[in-house]
Amino acid sequence: MTLKSFIDVHPDSHFSLQNLPYGVFKPGKEQKARIGVAIGEYVLDLSAIAGAGLFNEPLLKDSECFFQNSLNMFLALGRPAWKEARATIQRLLSADEPTLRDNASLRERSLFSMDQVELLLPAAIGDYTDFFSSMHHAKNCGTIFRGPENPIPVNWFHLPIAYHGRASSILLSGTDIIRPRGQSFPVGNSPPYFGPSLKLDFELEMAAIVGPGNELGKPVDIDKAEDLIFGLVLMNDWSARDIQAWEYQPLGPFLGKSFGTTISPWIVTLEALEPFACDAPKQEPHPLPYLTEKKSKNYDIALEVQIKPTGHKEGSVVTKSNFKYLYWTLPQQLVHHTSNGCNLRPGDLLGTGTISGPDRESLGCLLELTWNGQKPLSLQNGAVRKFLEDEDEVIISGCCQGNGYKVGFGTCTGRILPALL
Numbered sequence: 001m002t003l004k005s006f007i008d009v010h011p012d013s014h015f016s017l018q019n020l021p022y023g024v025f026k027p028g029k030e031q032k033a034r035i036g037v038a039i040g041e042y043v044l045d046l047s048a049i050a051g052a053g054l055f056n057e058p059l060l061k062d063s064e065c066f067f068q069n070s071l072n073m074f075l076a077l078g079r080p081a082w083k084e085a086r087a088t089i090q091r092l093l094s095a096d097e098p099t100l101r102d103n104a105s106l107r108e109r110s111l112f113s114m115d116q117v118e119l120l121l122p123a124a125i126g127d128y129t130d131f132f133s134s135m136h137h138a139k140n141c142g143t144i145f146r147g148p149e150n151p152i153p154v155n156w157f158h159l160p161i162a163y164h165g166r167a168s169s170i171l172l173s174g175t176d177i178i179r180p181r182g183q184s185f186p187v188g189n190s191p192p193y194f195g196p197s198l199k200l201d202f203e204l205e206m207a208a209i210v211g212p213g214n215e216l217g218k219p220v221d222i223d224k225a226e227d228l229i230f231g232l233v234l235m236n237d238w239s240a241r242d243i244q245a246w247e248y249q250p251l252g253p254f255l256g257k258s259f260g261t262t263i264s265p266w267i268v269t270l271e272a273l274e275p276f277a278c279d280a281p282k283q284e285p286h287p288l289p290y291l292t293e294k295k296s297k298n299y300d301i302a303l304e305v306q307i308k309p310t311g312h313k314e315g316s317v318v319t320k321s322n323f324k325y326l327y328w329t330l331p332q333q334l335v336h337h338t339s340n341g342c343n344l345r346p347g348d349l350l351g352t353g354t355i356s357g358p359d360r361e362s363l364g365c366l367l368e369l370t371w372n373g374q375k376p377l378s379l380q381n382g383a384v385r386k387f388l389e390d391e392d393e394v395i396i397s398g399c400c401q402g403n404g405y406k407v408g409f410g411t412c413t414g415r416i417l418p419a420l421l
């Protein structure tokens with residue numbers, strides 16, 4: 001039987017009673033930020049629910065975690081507290097539970113129309129790391145940047161490669177991106193070019209939000225890694241391919257990536273994603289013991305990217321991919337990150353890397369879709385793109401299809417503004 005809420009939730013809504021993703025919002029400009037859960041077209045204010053004494057189970061009864069302006073304190077509590085919160089919220093919102101349903105004053109204080117609130121970043125993100133976990137993306141980028149002989153480096157199959165990203169420029173969905181300026185390849189005997197990037201790209205990614213974290217010097221065991229992950233968001237790792245290709249040899253991504261990374265506002269929990277778990281791709285060669293999982297698991301999350309040029313009423317779909325294509329799993333990424341003793345903290349963001357699938361239609365960035373600009377892409381209304389142009393909006397969406405309901409992420413959007421003069 002489908003779980004039903006007393007709040008009307010359209011079957012196409014990403015925010016069903018089965019989902020209940022967490023975010024941070026302000027009901028009005030002058031009001032304090034608070035923690036909420038999305039349900040249909042509403043946001044349930046958890047500070048109002050906690051203030052009414054309705055988190056009355058042992059782990060959350062006396063907690064201040066829902067009176068904060070970020071999710072970090074709740075993230076630090078770990079999975080037993082997350083499960084307790086989910087059970088309470090799901091019960092309070094269900095059709096046959098009168099506590100909230102029949103209390104008009106509490107409904108008034110705790111339920112806000114989503115289109116009236118201001119959404120904020122859900123967590124204070126101290127550190128951000130971006131992995132490189134799609135084999136298809138690794139192969140395509142390797143071929144484009146380094147040639148077709150050995151496109152995937154030998155270490156790639158033994159460890160989840162990553163680079164340390166820049167937490168200061170993580171942006172909430174809807175924030176404009178200023179086209180970066182930078183250096184790129186010299187032409188002939190001329191000095192390197194410095195100016196607006198001519199190869200601005202999106203990268204279709206998802207990212208894990210870290211829960212309790214680990215102590216410095218204490219690597220995480222592979223069997224315990226899942227318990228350190230709270231949930232997932234959509235992510236766009238904006239990338240300037242010309243700046244990147246010139247600067248990153250031999251040390252890896254720097255200014256070609258650090259001008260902005262956009263995430264979606266709602267964190268979908270691993271509990272909500274569990275019904276959509278599926279087998280991860282077979283790993284050959286077998287990973288080393290510290291990376292060997294009892295069962296390697298991915299999630300069936302359909303992902304889509306649209307580009308919407310200025311003046312177009314609708315976006316054009318440029319790719320359809322799926323989280324399930326990732327080679328390295330979330331627990332493997334987290335375990336490898338801590339394997340040298342590095343500590344993760346609540347709210348840290350671990351990007352999966354660009355999620356490209358096996359087909360032409362499932363490539364996760366324009367670098368691959370247009371083969372570095374050599375094969376321009378046709379959009380609706382006659383528009384053509386090699387890379388992103390000023391005023392283009394990029395819209396990423398992601399969703400799991402249940403039986404009569406959806407567990408979705410909403411969208412992760414950003415529009416390109418012209419470079420500064």
Ligand SMILES: O=C(O)/C=C/C(=O)CC(=O)CC(=O)O
Nearest residue numbers: 131132133141142203353354
């Ligand atoms: O060097 C390459 O082949 C490409 C590297 C990246 O663009 C880094 C990156 O952001 C990884 C990813 O998104 O999968």
Ligand SMILES: [Ca+2]
Nearest residue numbers: 203237353354
């Ligand atoms: Ca990336």
Ligand SMILES: [Mg+2]
Nearest residue numbers: 237238257260
């Ligand atoms: Mg970026």
